[in-house]
Amino acid sequence: MPAEDVHRGESWSLSPDSRRPLPELIEQKLREQIIGGTLKAGDRLPTEPELARKLDVARSSLRTALQRLQLQGIVEVRRGLGWYVRRTDLAAVEEHIEGRLAARQFSQTDLLEVRIALETTAASLAAVRAGDGELDELAKLNLRYQRAPVEDTQEVIESDEEFHSALIRASHNELLEQMYQVLVPGLQDCKRHAHPSREVHNRSANEHEQVIWFLRRHDEVGAKSAMTTHLLGLYNDVATDDTQPKATLSTYVGVSDNPIWGKSR
Template sequence: MPADDVHLGESWSLSPDSRRPLPELIEQKLRELIIGKTFKEGDRLPTEPVLADKLDVARSSLRTALQRLQLQGIVEVRRGLGWYVRRSDLAAVDEHLEGKLAARQFSPTDLLETRISLETTAAALAAIRAGDGELDELAKLSRRYQRATVEDTQEVLDSDEEFHLALVRASHNELLVQMYQALVPGLRDCKRHAQPSREVHNRSANDHEQVVWFLRRRDPDGVKSTLATHLLGLYNDLATDVSHDRATLNTFVGHDEPMWQQTERRR
């Protein structure tokens, strides 16, 4: 069908559930349109400006929703062409890892422990592989996070997320990037309910600067240890699954890599 034929007879109103983040409501509506065969497998979706206009939402929220659907294998982006429906059999989506991640079928503890493993490995690779332009971009994103005020929760979340995603991309390992991106929606939901204090924000900003410092010095051990310590703070705040034994990290630089250690079980 023509990409901008948006079926004017269809209902484009979002669910009125104000308790759910806007990208989730957009995702739900796009799912409904695919299930209802407004958009069929292989169809090219309307452009982002057209979709955002029909749904009456910001393009940033629309893009987040499309990325969630992409992680589930429902849509795909083709460079220079736009977004396409990849799969219309949505009943089978949750059988796949991407669907489970996007549907938040893993605990915050599982997500955060996996994130630490993936991101510290990516950071060590970035210390070796990142180009000067990528390091400049990371420094710019670090300053953006530092300038964000704790009262502007959305900017804190966005600038932090962009910094860490850019760090993983600087590893030049596409599989690590794809695996990390699959975690992002669940991680975003974890952090959305944690309002950082000014002290925590300042400490995180300093950690970001330290990460960039070690990257510029091409020090994989230093950046890996610094990042593990940084992420452990989030883990301690947000890991809530009491079925797991409590764990912590030994980030002493003398070790080849940060090592998990068992601590007391959380009550």
Template sequence: MDDESWALSPDTRKPLPELIEDKLRQLIESGRFQAGDRLPTEPELAQRLAVARSSLRTALQRLQLQGIVEVMRGRGWYVRSTHVGERDETPLVLDGRISDSDLLEVRIALEATAASLAAVRADDGEIDEIAKRAKDHQTASSDDVEELLRTDEEFHAAVVKASHNELLEQLYRSLVPKLRGYRRNSYGTAELHNRSATEHDQVAWFLKRRDEGGARVSMTTHLLGLYNDLANRSDVPPDERATLNTYSYDEADEPRWHKS
């Protein structure tokens, strides 16, 4: 393969992972790689694109969220779908006026359901993959925002995929890009990173035990931290704020929304 076909766009307005994503989408759309084809290894891709592997992994993870590529444990990255135009980064059209708080409320509902379904439907390999993604996020450097975002998104995407609900997965994929900017800015301290990593572990713990209720509540609790942080911002009108009641998990307990 000639080097020129792997050259990235010179568009300096886009972050590097987005330029890599665009190039890989272009290669797939052009027919260079077909559905079911194994992509070159990460080191080889990084060399051909002349980029760092961290930026490459971020681009691959974004394509994974769109359903274009998938990773198979111990085997590498594969093309899942060549319908690049149909699997846009936002497969469902969302009104640009939708607020971050609205998006997060829907995300809580989707991922809580996904976690409970995953506890019932996921196979052992998928549960192990979720635990691995939780570990990757835990060991990511607190100073590397892009790595924190990538490993966090990979964990949540693995839980949603394990729900085995295609529509739920499409809805989730429509939300992720809309929230990426805010989530990137939410990483700020080692304490926040440690809290996030601990809560990922809690979700994985309940999933491993096939505890549907525990998985649902632990995922809700995890996402509630991000939601409450957003709700406390000055640009969210007080009369539009809501929160969840404080609760501890048992057989009868469920989170309930109320005005803050």
């Protein structure tokens, strides 16, 4: 069913609740549309820009909500086609939600260490698999990030997320992409508390460029090392788990070496 034909008259207004994060309110509204029959199994959702307009929310918050529903098996994204309702038997889904949510109760240190593992692997794979169009798109997304005003936290977070998500997609590994999406809500929380200066923001954009440089040369080892260097900045600034020492990660790459974790001193 075309997105524009999905019950135009239905209300998409969010429930007012300032105590709950916006992505949770969006998730609740989409669930209501499914339970109420507005959205049925197999329906294509409106495009992200249209849905963001209907809900009057930023696309980054919308995407977080969609990713939460995706992890629950309620919606799915079809590459090049958009978001679709996968299932409407939410009672069965509810049985698995508590376990999924519990799995997200991790420290920032755990979150960022897993992110480094996934994104550096994605960078290596993208160096081998990404097409020229995907690399051009990464360059455009980084330009958007570079131009984002530092004081506009939402734009900084959204443009940075767009770049990293595009890199993950460029790995052409669907399981890796699904695993990465589990981290996105927590990563956004980390970034909101980072408050980077213009100097740090520019450095981050330059590190993105360095990753792209290695990707264009199909240098998987260089791409992995450059991504490691980039992600360590946030890791060292944000990871605050006091229950275990923060690890260090050598980014020196020799002929056959990869970045290696070690004990911090």
